[in-house]
Amino acid sequence: MGCSLQIPASVHVGINSIEKLTEVICHTVATKVALFTDKGVREAGLCNRAIEILSEQNVAYEIFDSVIAEPSFHDIEHIIKQVSDTNVDLILAIGGGSVMDTAKLASVLLGSTYTILDLIDDASLAKKMVRTIMVPTTCGTGSEATCNAIISIPEESSKKGIVNISLIPDEVILDVQMIEKLPKSILAATGVDALAHCVECFTGKKANILSDAYAKVGASLIFSNLVKAYTNPDDLEAKLSLMVGAYFGGIAITGSGTTAVHGLSYPLGGKYHIPHGVSNAILFAPVMNFNRKSCQPQLAQLFDTVNPCMPNLDEDTKSRYLVDQITEIVRATEIPVSLKKFGIDKTDLDFLVKAGFQQQRLLANNPKLMSENDIQMIYESVL
Ligand SMILES: NC(=O)c1ccc[n+]([C@@H]2O[C@H](COP(=O)([O-])OP(=O)(O)OC[C@H]3O[C@@H](n4cnc5c(N)ncnc54)[C@H](O)[C@@H]3O)[C@@H](O)[C@H]2O)c1
Ligand SMILES: [Zn+2]
Incomplete structure (x- = not known):
């Protein structure tokens, strides 16, 4: 029957490759960016250059840094509620798997008619609503390439993967400086x-x-x-x-x-x-x-x-x-x-x-x- 493989549209690799964000933003024609991250990553200064680039490009942005490590679906629902009023048309995630998975779920949930609970029951419902750029800061989950988002389900004391190709990120920046000081x-x-x-x-x-x-x-x-x-x-x-x-x-x-x-x-x-x-x-x-x-x-x-x-x-x-x-x-x-x-x-x-x-x-x-x-x-x- 053969096989197929979907991968992100582009990947930029190297020391200081965060600079590629300028080009990516220009190509994507974004009017407002949601920057997903977490407190640890933000305090490590890893979002600073990206924020400068957004300002240089005169693109409006809002930062959501309350992502929880290994998030539950309740955590995801909570953060998506905060983002849903902001009319963003591009998602930028800077962080480890927890940040990237949250951002990927946001990319299929913002403006959709289904909820995260619907996706847990039937992941085939997912459609890409907002384009995504991933900048991993761990080395790592590979979430910047996968069609998965992993969430914990406290009610079952376990975790579950939501799998759909629309979760595959659009652009990836692998900048080694992001992990230079990784504990x-x-x-x-x-x-x-x-x-x-x-x-x-x-x-x-x-x-x-x-x-x-x-x-x-x-x-x-x-x-x-x-x-x-x-x-x-x-x-x-x-x-x-x-x-x-x-x-x-x-x-x-x-x-x-x-x-x-x-x-x-x-x-x-x-x-x-x-x-x-x-x-x-x-x-x-x-x-x-x-x-x-x-x-x-x-x-x-x-x-x-x-x-x-x-x-x-x-x-x-x-x-x-x-x-x-x-x-x-x-x-x-x-x-x-x-x-x-x-x-x-x-x-x-x-x-x-x-x-x-x-x-x-x-x-x-x-x-x-x-x-x-x-x-x-x-x-x-x-x-
Ligand atoms: N979607 C997928 O395909 C996939 C694959 C594997 C794992 N996962 C999921 O990813 C999550 C785990 O992600 P993870 O292992 O990347 O860790 P993480 O995103 O949970 O981060 C762990 C901690 O490291 C800190 N951190 C991250 N980068 C840092 C840096 N450069 N400097 C200092 N601190 C930093 C964060 O603030 C956080 O406190 C789990 O929920 C797991 O289930 C997803
Ligand atoms: Zn894994």
């Missing part, structure tokens, strides 16, 4: 999240020739640069590679999709508020070990891309070494790997297993069928 722990967690996107998309059942191209290059960039960027925060070349790897991971998500790492991670974020990248990092190697035999050729191909000087090993060994490399990256970036640290113990297992098993959208893409017993074993292994 190390956020760099680590978001970098491992991006690596998980690439590896899950490459090994998932929906993987195809188009998503594979992005997933493979993205994985290679992140495997080679994450520990470098973590141990030497001044290495802007490594950081730029991470940003591009994360962007490619986002495109791979649109073309393929994540699997059980993300599926089992959602209840950890939804109920226990473990940051998205950290919960994925905890589950990454255990889930890949469980999946290994069912996606051995793909893991071996990734191993060859990352380690081109070791071609003579057999597939089984290569796939084991690749999972070992994942474990090593999580260790080297000092991400906690036990759920105990987050106050989770055996008494939480029943909830986790039920909630994890409900993530059938992602489990269906997992290369190996996962039963409730398998899910229990995986959570137990990280307690």
